[in-house]
Amino acid sequence: MDIQLTINDISLKVPEGMSILDAAKTVNIDIPTLCYLKLNEMHYNNNIASCRVCVVEVEGRRNLASSCSTPVASGMIVKTDSLRAIQARRAMVELLLSDHPKSCLTCAKNQDCDLQSLASELGVRHISYEGEESTFEIDKSSFSIVRDPNKCIRCRRCETMCNEVQTVGVYSAVGRGFNTVVKTAFDLPLHETSCTFCGQCIAVCPTGALTELDQVDKVWKALNDPNQFVVVQTAPAVRVALGEEFGLEPGTIVTGKMVGALRRLGFDRVFDTDFAADLTIMEEATELVHRIQHGGRLPLLTSCCPAWVKFFEHQFPDLLDIPSTCKSPHEMLGVLIKSYYAKSLGIDPKTITVVSVMPCVAKKYEAARPELAQGAETADVDIVITTRELARMIREASIHFDHLKDKEFDHPLGESTGAAIIFGATGGVLEAALRTAYEVLTGETLEKVEFEALRGMDGIKEAVIPIAGRDYRIAVIHGLGNARTVLEKIRAGEINYDVIEIMACPGGCIGGGGQPYHHGNMDILAARAAAIYREDRAKPLRKSHENLAIISLYKDYLGEPYGKKAHQLLHTSYTPRKKI
Amino acid sequence: MCDTASPNKFVQKLDDYIDSLTYKKENLIGVLHYAQEIYGYLPDNVQWHIAQKLDIPSATVYGVVTFYSFFTMIPRGEHVVNVCTGTACFVRGAEKLKGELENQLKIKAGETTTDNLFTLETLRCVGACGLAPVMIVDGKVHGRMNEAQHINEVLAKYRPEI
C-alpha cells in the first residue's frame, strides 16, 4: 500500500514502512546522516538513531524526528531544510566535535572521515559547547587494528557489524552517560579477545576510531636498506580497487599501473599472489580427493581467509580437523620466495623482505603467526600492507598514478591464470577448484568454465555438481555470521557438504577491511566483483593446472601436489582458542 | 585474566542456578544479580564464566554490567555506607552529609577504606524522606544525619571493639 506524504512541498507516494530518509531520496532530497548505515547486500542495518543528525521537522510533532528510523505516515508533512532542523543538525555535530580530538590534519582518516565531511557540509565554523573531552587509551596491541576510542562517535556501526553480521561479538557499548564508549570485554587489548581481525569494523567506522595498523614506514625502511632484497606480492582484489584511491571509476582494473607503481617504489621483484592462488587450487583439490579416497572427514573448508581461520579457532575449536591445512596463498608465496626462489637466485633468505599488498587487515595478523615461518627469524611474509596503505605510499612518492605505463609481473612467481584472479570475489576459490577438479577427475576439457551458481552476493550459496559420476555437494559462504549458521548445523549433524568456501568479509576479498572505503556504497563492491570476472575472461589461461610456472614448480622443486615437500612448506595447523 | 583462576569458589552454585533457568540469555541480568550476591562483586572471570555458560559474548556481559549502577566490579568493604542523594535529602543537606562521611572515613564516595571496613556510596531515594538526610549502613537506615557527632556515633557501631 502506498503512502502519500509531502516533503519540502513535494508531494510523493512511497510504500508503507519506508523511512522518511529513503522517501526523501526518491525525490532527490538528501538528508545528512552519520550513524545510519544500511548495507542490504550484507544484511547490515545500523539504524539505532543515535547521532540525531538526520533530524527533520514533521508537522504536528512536538520534537524533531530522526528520519532514518521514522517510517512515513499518511498525510505527513516533512521539512528537511527548515532552520530548526538545520540548527539542530549543526548542534549535534558541534556536540560531537566538542568531545572529539581536533587533530584532523594528522588523523589516518583525514579527508576520508564522515564526521569531517559532515562538519564541512553543515558549515560548522565554531563549537559553541566546549567542555571536558573523553580520554581513553589507544589500543595498538594487535598486528591489524588500531582502536582510538577518543575518536569514537558512538554510532555503534562497528558493534552492529561485529555482533550481528560477523557474530564475533568483540565490541559492546560500555559504561553509561558521557562515559559510554564502544569497547572490548573488560577493556582487554584487541589481541587478547576473539577478534578475527576481519577489519569490517574499520570498513564501516565513519571516523578514525578504527584504522589499520600502518606499516608503510616499515616498508620504506626495507626499501631503503641496501642489504635487503625486497619482494612484493599483490592479492587479486587489490588491482580492482586501488584505482579508486586515485579517482578512477570503481571497477577499473589497474593491474599494469599497480605493477608499474611498485617498480617505481623500488621493489626488487613484483610477484603476484595469484600465482599462489593457482598453487592453492592444486594443493586443496588434491587434499579433497585424498580425504574422499581415504575416508577423511568432510566437508573440507577452505582456509585462504585468515579471519575465518581465527574465527573457527575461537568459535569451533572442536572442529579443527575439517578445515583444509593449506596455508593462505600469500603465505605460500612468501615461503616459496624464501626457499625456491631464494635458492634459484642463490641469496640468503634472511636478506629477503617479503611484502604483501592485501585487501585485508587480518593478513597482517596472519603474517605474525609463529607457525607461518621457517624458524624464529624467517617469517614467510615480513610485512603486510593494505590497498589503502599502498595508495598512501604511491602518493607519498609523488607518483602520478594515472600516467603510469602498464607493466607486467616478474617471472616466474608472477604467472597466473583466470582461476586465480577470481579468488578475490566470493565463490571464486571453489569455481577455480571446480575448473581444475573437473578436468583432473574426468580427463575431459571443461568448455564452459563459469559457474554462475557460485557467484553473487547471496550469503550462503549451495550447489550440487556432478563430476565423474559423483555428486559434489558444495557451498559458498561469505560473512562470518553465515559461516556460524552453517558450521553449527554441521556440528549438529543436520547438514553435510563435501567442500565449503568461506570468506569472512561480505563479498569476499573485494570487500576486505583493507580496501578503499566504500562509505556505504555497495555499488562499489559490485563493480569490483565485475572487474574480477572481466579480468578472468581476459586471461589466456583460466584453469590453475594449466599455469606453466606451477607445473615447473612441482617438477623442479615440490614434487607431487599434497606431497611431502608441499606439506612441509605449504600446509599448516590450527590452534584451539578461547572465546572471549 | 581469563586464564587465571576461573571463579572456582561458588562456581557450582552459580552453574546450578543457571542450569535451573528455562531461558538463559534472556536472564542475564538475573544471573548477574545472583552472581553478585554470592561473590559480592562481579570480577572479570565471573563475567567471563557467565558469558560462556549463557553462550553470549563476554563484551555483551561487560556492556550490561557497566550499564547498571547496581553492579560493581570492585569488591566492597565489610560495611557499605550509602548516602541517599534523593531530592528530599539533597535539599536537606545530603551533600554536607556526604562530605562529612568522606571526611570521617577519609575516602571519597565510591571508595573503600584501606582497612576494608567501609565502602562509601551514594544512592537515590530510599523513601525515608521524612528522615532526610539519611544514610544507610548495610541496609539499615539512619535518619536526620545532620550532625558530625551523630554520624560518628553511627559509624562507631560498625567498628570492631578495641
Next chain:
Amino acid sequence: MKLKNTEALNELKAQSLKLIETRRVTDLVTTKNARGLVRHVMVCGGPGCHSSGSPGIAERLEEELNRVGLSEQVKVFQPGCFGFCEKGPMIEIHPDNITYCEVSEDDVTTIVEEHFIQGNLVDHLLFMDPITKERFPTNIPFYDGQLRIALRNVGYIAPENILEYIAADGYQALAKVLFSMTPLDVIDVIKESGLRGRGGAGFPTGLKWEFTRKSPADQRYIICNADEGDPGAFMDRSVLEGDPHSVLEAMIIAGSAIGASEGFIYVRAEYPAAIRRLLIAIAQAREYGLLGKAILGSDFSFDIELKYGAGAFVCGEETALIHSIEGARGEPSVKPPFPAQKGLWGKPTCVNNVETLANIPPIILKGAEWFNAVGTEKSKGTKVFALAGKVNNVGLVEVPMGTTLRQIIFEIGGGIKQRKTFKAAQTGGPSGGCIPTKYLDSPIDYESLTAIGSMMGSGGLIVLDEDDCMVNIAKYFQEFTMDESCGRCTACRVGTKRLYEILTKITEGKGTLEDLENMEKLCHIIKDTALCGLGQSAPNPILSTLKYFREEYLAHIVDKTCPAGVCKSLLKYEITDKCVGCTLCVKKCPMNCISGVTKKRHVIDQERCLKCGACMEQCRVVGAIIRH
C-alpha cells in the same frame, strides 16, 4: 486451596471478613469503655517508619501484650505506609480509631499500661497541631482533603495475607471481568473512566490496552513498571509493599483484556521489601487459583514473573525497560514502533505503572462514572504524591486531581518548615520543573502542570524554601540526568554533560552571559532532538528555573553572588565588630585561617577560607560572623 469459581471466592471473602472488621469501625470509641474488646494495633511499616524502627516497636508490643496477658485479644499488625512519614513511627489502634505519633520502643510499656489496661489515652503521643497545640486522637488534619483510591488498602490490610485482601473486596474485580464482562467491555470501562498513566506522561490507559489488543500476534505481554527511579519518590514502593495483590489483580485483568497470558513486574532491586511481598503475594495467588492455569475455574490462564532492575533510571522509559527485561543494556529505542505494536521479544506489550494498575480493580468494581466523577476535565481520579523537602508534614498523600499545590503544601503539608518562605515546588523529578509562588493556586493535573513548565511525573513533590538556590537545584537535576543518560544519543550523552558543565561554571561564579545564552539554546535543541523521553525532558529543570528565577542566574553571573547563600564559591564569611574574641571559631576552623587576639575582634583569611561555615555555626554572638 484453589478457588474454582466466584462462589468459592465469595465464600472465602465472607469467612475472611472477620480478619479486618475490627478495623472497619470509623467512629471514635473511647478507650475507657473498650476494655476486653478485641483490638488490632496497626504499626506502620512504610519505608520511613520502618527506617525509624517500627519493626522493633511491633515486636516490643507483642512481648509486652503477651506479658500482661492481652495477646489473645490485642493483635499487632504491620501493614504498609500510613502516609504521615513526618510523625513516624505511627501506630493506629482499632476499633478505638486512635493514632499515636512518633512512637519509640520506650513508649511501648506506657501504651500497653495506659491504653490497653487503664483505658487512658496516651496524650503526649497524640498528634499536636504545631500552632494551636490542640491534640488529635484521630482525624488528623494531614488526612483532610485526601482521597485514597490507589492507596485504599495501603496501611489498612496486612500485605502478606491474601485473605485480608480478599476480605477487602480483593479479586472481586477479577471475578467480574472473567465471568460477566468481555475484554472489550473491560477496555471500554477503562477508557470511559479517563484513567491515564501515572508514570508521568499521562497516556490514556484504556487506549494503550486497546492498541495492544488490536496488534495481531500469537502472544502479548503485560508489564508492570515498578522501576520507580525519580530521586524523591516512593509512591510505587508503598503500593507494592502495602498492597501487592492489587497490582497482581490489575495485571491479570489487563492480561485478560489485551489477550496476554504472561506478565512481568520490573521492580527495582533496591526495594527488597517490595520484592519479598510480591513473591509472597504471587505464591499465595497461585495457591488460591487466582494466578496460573484456569483462573477461578475460567478458561483464562495467566502468570506473572518478577524481573529485577539493576539501578538505571532510564529503565523507567518503556522501551528501555523492555530491553532490560530481555537481558540487555537498558537503552531506549525509537518509537514507533510502540511497545503496543512491537515490544517484549517483538510481541505487542502493554507497560503500565504500579499506581496506574492499583486504580484498576476499584474502577472495574465501582464503574467508570464513579471514577471519572473525581478530578478535572481531562485528568480523572486521584494522584499520589511523595511530599518532601522543606515542608512540615513530609509524607505520602493521595489527592483528587485538581487539588491545588497550595492545598497540598500548606494544608496537608502544614506549610514550610521553620516558618521560612516558600520558594518553589519541584514536581516531575528530573523531567519536571520548579513551580513558583504565583502558581500555587493552579490545579494539579497533567495539562496545567505542563502549561506552567513542569510535569506531573511519577509524583515526587519537593518543596523548596528561601534557603534553596535555584541554580544549584537545576544543577542537581542536571547531574542526575547526566549520570543516568544511557549514553546512546548525542543530544543526551554530550548535551546533558555540557549543560552540567555550564551550570557548574555559573555556580562557581565563572559563568558569562554568553554561557547563559548558549545553555538556553542547547536546552531547546536537546528537547527537540534527544531520542527518548529522558533526554527530551532533561532540560526542563533548567528551563523552568530560567523562566521563573532568571534573576538568580543573573545574580550568580553578573553580581557573582548566590542570593540563597548556597553556592560556596560565591560566599564570603566575615567577622564583624560585634566579635567578642571568644576564640570558639578559631578552634572549630578546619583550615586554621582565623586569627586574632583573645577578647579582640578576629579576622578570617579569605584566601584560605573553605567557606565551610563551621565558624558561623559555632559563633554564639548574633551578627558577629556574617555570610554574604
